[in-house]
Amino acid sequence: MPGSGWAVNSHAIAYVIYILGGLAKTLEEAGRELQGVSQLTMGRKITFTDLVGGPQTVPDLARNEVHVWAARMNLEVPPASWLESALSADERERGARFRFLPDRHRWFFARCWLRYLLGRYCAVDAATIRFEVGAHGKPHAAGLPIHFNVSHSGEAVLMAFSRHSPVGVDIECVRPMQDWAGIAERYFCASEAAALRRWPDAQQLPAFFRGWTQKEAYLKVTGTGLSASLKAVELDLSSADNARIISLGGQTSVAADWELYPMEPFANYPGCLAVKSGPWNIQAWRWSEPSGATIGVSNQ
Ligand SMILES: CC(C)(COP(=O)(O)OP(=O)(O)OC[C@H]1O[C@@H](n2cnc3c(N)ncnc32)[C@H](O)[C@@H]1OP(=O)(O)O)[C@@H](O)C(=O)NCCC(=O)NCCS
Numbered sequence: 001m002p003g004s005g006w007a008v009n010s011h012a013i014a015y016v017i018y019i020l021g022g023l024a025k026t027l028e029e030a031g032r033e034l035q036g037v038s039q040l041t042m043g044r045k046i047t048f049t050d051l052v053g054g055p056q057t058v059p060d061l062a063r064n065e066v067h068v069w070a071a072r073m074n075l076e077v078p079p080a081s082w083l084e085s086a087l088s089a090d091e092r093e094r095g096a097r098f099r100f101l102p103d104r105h106r107w108f109f110a111r112c113w114l115r116y117l118l119g120r121y122c123a124v125d126a127a128t129i130r131f132e133v134g135a136h137g138k139p140h141a142a143g144l145p146i147h148f149n150v151s152h153s154g155e156a157v158l159m160a161f162s163r164h165s166p167v168g169v170d171i172e173c174v175r176p177m178q179d180w181a182g183i184a185e186r187y188f189c190a191s192e193a194a195a196l197r198r199w200p201d202a203q204q205l206p207a208f209f210r211g212w213t214q215k216e217a218y219l220k221v222t223g224t225g226l227s228a229s230l231k232a233v234e235l236d237l238s239s240a241d242n243a244r245i246i247s248l249g250g251q252t253s254v255a256a257d258w259e260l261y262p263m264e265p266f267a268n269y270p271g272c273l274a275v276k277s278g279p280w281n282i283q284a285w286r287w288s289e290p291s292g293a294t295i296g297v298s299n300q
Helices: 002-039 089-096 101-122 180-187 190-198 201-221
Strands: 042-044 065-072 131-133 139-141 147-153 156-162 167-171 233-235 242-248 258-266 269-276 281-288
Touching: 065 101, 065 167, 065 258, 065 269, 089 101, 101 147, 101 156, 139 147, 147 201, 156 167, 156 258, 156 269, 167 201, 180 190, 180 201, 190 201, 190 233, 201 233, 201 242, 201 258, 201 269, 242 258, 258 281
Parallel strands: 042 258, 065 281, 147 167
Antiparallel strands: 042 242, 065 156, 131 139, 147 156, 167 269, 233 242, 258 269
16 A cells, blocks of 8 residues: 555654664764763773792883882791892881881882882992982982882782883772771762762772772872872772773863873782873783792892
C-alpha cells in the first residue's frame, strides 16, 4: 500500500534523523569533554623494571627523561659501609639522631643511594656533593645541573631525577588510619572528599593514600611542602591508574602546567611523581634489599 509505505518510510527517515541527531550531539559532547581532558594533562601510572641487587649501571639521563628509582629495604641492617663512606660528617650526625634503628637505617640508606645516583648522573665523586636547602627545606645539589627529590615511608624509598624540570615525589605505606575520612573532610577539597566516598568501602583507604601522595608530590615539586595548604591543589581522585590536577589555588588555567604520575612500586605502597608538563620519557626501576649489608653493586 503506497500510502502506508510512505508513512512507514517517513517515520523511518524521521527516526534515522532523530538517531543521527542524537549521535551527533553525543559525539559533539564527547569531543568537548575529550578536548577538556587533553587540556588538563592526565598522567598515567608508572610501570617499573625490576632490578636484582640495586642499580648495577646507571643509564644516562637525557633532557626529555625523568628517572624514578624505588627501593624496598630490610630495615634490620644498615647500608653497606662503602655506600656510607660518601656521607658527610653532618649527615652521619643527622642520621645518628634517629632514635629508632629502622628509621636511622632508612634515612642512611636513602641518603647513600641519593649520593650514589647523583654522583653517577653528574659524573662526580659522590662524597664531594654538597646539599643546600630552599626556603622550606627542599634539598638540591649545589652547582650540579640536576633536579631530584626523595621520599621514604615504611620500608620504601623513592627518588626521581630530571635535568630539565623540578621533580617532587611522595610514597606512603598504606596503613590502618582510623580517622582518614575526618582528615580528608578537613584537609582535602570538598570535591576530593566526595570522590573518596564514591569508592567501594574497601578501596577508600588506598584511594585516600593515593590522593595524599599526589597532593604531597605536587607540594614537593614546588618546594613549599606542607607549609602550603593541601586544599590549594584540587585533584581528580576517581581513578587508580591516572592522576590529574583539576585546579591550583582555585584556578583551572594553571593546572595543565604540571603533570602527576601515580605509581605503586611495591604492593600497598602508592606513590606519585610531580613534574612540569612534558612530553617526558619516564623510566622507572625498583629493587628490594634482601639485606642492606650485601648490596649487590660495587663502588667501582
Ligand atoms: C617536605 C615534607 C612534605 C616531607 O614530608 P614527609 O612525608 O614526612 O617526608 P618524605 O619522606 O615524603 O620526604 C622527605 C624528603 O623530602 C625532601 N624535602 C624536605 N623538604 C622539602 C620541601 N619543602 N619540598 C620538597 N622536598 C622536600 C627531603 O629530601 C626529605 O628527605 P630527607 O629528610 O632525607 O632530606 C614536609 O617535611 C614539609 O612539609 N616540609 C616543609 C615544612 C616547612 O615549611 N618547614 C619550615 C621551613 S624549614
